[in-house]
Amino acid sequence: MSDRPRRTLPRVLVGAAVLLVLVLVGAGAVWFTQGGAPTIGGPFKLVNGQGKTVTDRDFRGHYLLVYFGYTFCPDVCPTTLSQMADALDALGSKAAEVQPLFITVDPKRDTPQVVGQYVANFSPRLVGLTGTPEEIAKVAREYRVYYAIHKNAEQPADYTVDHSSILYLMSPSGAFIAPIRADQSGADMAKDIARHLS
Amino acid sequence: MRRLLLLSLLAMPLLVPSGPTRAESGPIQVQQVWSRAAPQGRVGVLYMTVTDSGAPDQLVAVSTPVAEKAELHESVAEGGVMKMRPVAAAPVETGKPLVLKPGGYHVMLMGLRRTLKEGDEFPVTIRFAHAGPISVTAHVAKAGAAAAPAEMGRGNGTMSH
Numbered sequence: 610m611s612d613r614p615r616r617t618l619p620r621v622l623v624g625a626a627v628l629l630v631l632v633l634v635g636a637g638a639v640w641f642t643q644g645g646a647p648t649i650g651g652p653f654k655l656v657n658g659q660g661k662t663v664t665d666r667d668f669r670g671h672y673l674l675v676y677f678g679y680t681f682c683p684d685v686c687p688t689t690l691s692q693m694a695d696a697l698d699a700l701g702s703k704a705a706e707v708q709p710l711f712i713t714v715d716p717k718r719d720t721p722q723v724v725g726q727y728v729a730n731f732s733p734r735l736v737g738l739t740g741t742p743e744e745i746a747k748v749a750r751e752y753r754v755y756y757a758i759h760k761n762a763e764q765p766a767d768y769t770v771d772h773s774s775i776l777y778l779m780s781p782s783g784a785f786i787a788p789i790r791a792d793q794s795g796a797d798m799a800k801d802i803a804r805h806l807s
Numbered sequence: 808m809r810r811l812l813l814l815s816l817l818a819m820p821l822l823v824p825s826g827p828t829r830a831e832s833g834p835i836q837v838q839q840v841w842s843r844a845a846p847q848g849r850v851g852v853l854y855m856t857v858t859d860s861g862a863p864d865q866l867v868a869v870s871t872p873v874a875e876k877a878e879l880h881e882s883v884a885e886g887g888v889m890k891m892r893p894v895a896a897a898p899v900e901t902g903k904p905l906v907l908k909p910g911g912y913h914v915m916l917m918g919l920r921r922t923l924k925e926g927d928e929f930p931v932t933i934r935f936a937h938a939g940p941i942s943v944t945a946h947v948a949k950a951g952a953a954a955a956p957a958e959m960g961r962g963n964g965t966m967s968h
């Protein structure tokens with residue numbers, strides 16, 4: 610009887626602390642997504658499939674849907690790019706505001722020509738970008754994308770690249786809006802994207 | 808036509824898991840073999856469903872004349888990072904079909920000898936640890952397709968040996 614209040618009091622405190630943490634995390638997430646700091650994304654200078662240099666500024670005025678991958682990937686990357694193309698179809702007239710981008714994390718094998726030919730398999734609207742290993746490392750760092758070459762002992766030339774598989778929705782002014790799941794159907798992707806379009 | 812009918816009959820136990828009949832040609836059945844459009848010289852992929860009504864077995868190798876190399880791979884997601892790794896064998900047993908599908912087990916085709924176009928078909932041979940080799944026909948879907956081509960009926964592409 611006597612120690613009952615003592616036992617419940619800490620629980621209340623713990624509950625309050627948990628709530629406080631949740632509120633702080635929530636506030637942090639809002640600050641994070643409302644452009645309190647440019648934590649995801651940033652300036653880049655890369656080369657498109659036609660060998661032309663392009664920068665992030667060239668895409669101002671359009672929402673960007675950015676995916677990082679590599680063309681030697683037969684399974685996951687084509688699935689994602691195909692779903693991205695389906696998502697654009699599902700967005701209908703709103704798709705005109707969205708520019709889909711594929712940025713390679715394998716600049717050594719993915720030359721402008723390879724990337725250009727590759728993206729054309731999925732959608733005429735999809736722009737493929739490559740660059741020097743340093744330029745790719747910079748843009749990947751800005752987007753918080755992890756990538757690492759994984760060598761096959763017997764066939765070192767046939768290496769694969771482990772990489773973050775996520776889509777980034779960026780605003781017409783170049784600010785990060787939201788991550789979009791890559792492992793979902795084009796229809797679901799379109800719903801996720803449409804929610805953020807004005 | 809008679810052959811098609813026979814193939815459909817062979818596929819029956821797969822459609823009805825508790826069905827009384829089984830294929831006389833062997834316990835392993837390979838179905839829904841499909842690929843994706845991809846240009847010559849680049850990489851491609853093969854997906855399929857393997858069922859086993861007998862003793863446990865393993866898919867160990869795949870070959871096709873359309874590619875210089877065909878390797879069994881698995882895509883795995885770890886904390887949002889996709890990794891693709893070669894695997895030596897993939898298990899198949901009764902009641903546990905082996906499904907090669909986007910984002911999981913797949914056969915990676917390296918060095919395509921010809922362009923694979925949507926609607927194309929090409930031959931594939933699948934080898935197992937115990938069962939004899941099985942020859943099948945792969946059907947090509949569009950680039951990046953998430954599922955087998957719709958026109959591909961079940962049992963189509965089954966050719967037990």
Ligand SMILES: [Cu+2]
Pocket residue numbers: 683684880881891892913914915
């Ligand atoms: Cu693979």
